Amino acid sequence: MTIAKLVTSGSFTLDGGTWDVDNNVWLVGDDREVVVIDAAHDAQAIQEAVGDRRLRAIVCTHAHNDHINAAGPLADATGAPILLHPADAVLWEMEYGTARQYEPLRDGDVLEMAGTALRVLHTPGHAPGAVSLHVPDLGVVFTGDTLFSGGPGATGRSYSSFDTIIGSIRDRLLALPPETVVHTGHGDSTSIGAEAPDLEKWIARGH
Template sequence: MAARIERLVTSGTFSLDGGTWEVENNVWLVGDEVQVLVIDPAHDAEAIAAAVGDRQVTALVCTHAHNDHVNAAPALADRTGAPILLHPDDLPLWQQTHPDRAPDGRLADGGLLTVAGTEVHVLHTPGHAPGAVSLHVPALGTVFTGDTLFAGGPGATGRSFSDFPTIIRSIRDRLLVLAPDTVVHTGHGDSTTIGAEAPHLPDWLARGH
C-alpha cells in the first residue's frame, strides 16, 4: 500500500524566554499499514501512540527543538524504540526541555530518510530556530515545514535563537523553489501550498525594513 499522510492535533504549552502560551500542534504521520514516521511528537505520547497503533515507528523527526514540538519525544521513543532525530544546531533548545536525554541521531541538510518505500528529503531551513528543518516528500507532493512557513507567512522570529533575515532566506531559497502545487503541512494550523504563499514574498520582505 502506498504511503499516506495522517494528521493528529495535540494541545499543550510553548515556553521560551520566560513566557508560556497555550498552543495546538500538528503531529504528522507518514507511512503505510506497516511503517510510520512521526514528525514533531508534541505534548501527548499516549495519543500519538494510539494513532500509530501496531505499526513500526521508523523515526521521530523533530523539525526544530522548541519544547512544544519535542516534549513528548522521549516518552514516545521509550514506548516505540524509535530514534529521535534532530539537527545539531538545535541542541541548545533541546537541552532546555530535555537536559538529561540527548537525541539519538542527527538530521543534516540533504539527508534522506525512507519510510514505507517513500523518500523524505531533509532541508535545513533555519530562522525560526537555528536547526529548523523542512521535510520534502516528492512522491506525495508535500513538504512539512514545521514553524518555518505557515499559511500566511513566515514563522515567528521575535524570540531567542531566531532571526528574520535567515528565515526569509530559507523560505525563498529552499521552499519557494519547490513546485507550486506542493502542499505545505505546517507545525500549527491549516495547510497551504507553495503556489499560494510565493506571491507574498515581497510583503514579507517589507516587514523586515
C-alpha cells in the same frame, strides 16, 4: 503511502513566557511502518495513532519544547530513534538536558519510508536547526514553524532571525513546485503557490 494529522494541545515555553498552543503531529507511512513528525504534548495519543505499525523514527522539525516534549516518552515506549538537526542542541537541552540523546539530522539527508523519500531541507530562522521535509512523490513539504498559511514563522524570540527565515523560505521553499502542499506545525495547510505572492512582500521587507 498516507499522511495523517493529529492535533495535540499543551504549552510552549521560551524566554520566561508560556503560551497555550495546538500542534500538528504528522504521521507518514503505510499499514506496516510510519514516521512521526513533531511529537507534541501527548505521547499516548501519538502512540495510539501509530497503532500496531513499526515507528521508524520521530523526526523533529526543530526543538522548541512544544514540538519535542512528547518525543522522549514516545521513544521510550517504542524504541524509535529521535532525529534532530544538531544546531538546535541548545533548545533541546532546555527540555531534556544532556542525558537524552538524538540522532543528527542534516541538510540533504534522505529518509526512506515504505519506498518513499523524505528529503531534509535545513530551513533555519525560526530556530537554528529548523528543517523542512520534502516528499516529492507525494507533492508535499512539512515545514514545521518555518512557513505557515499566511507567512513566515515567528522570529521574535531567542535563537531566531527574521533575515534567516526569509532566506530559508526564498532559497529552499519557494524553489519547490508551486503546487506543493505545505503541511505546517500549527494551523491549516497551504501551498507554495498560495504563499509565494505574499512572501515576496515579506522578502522585500527583509532587505
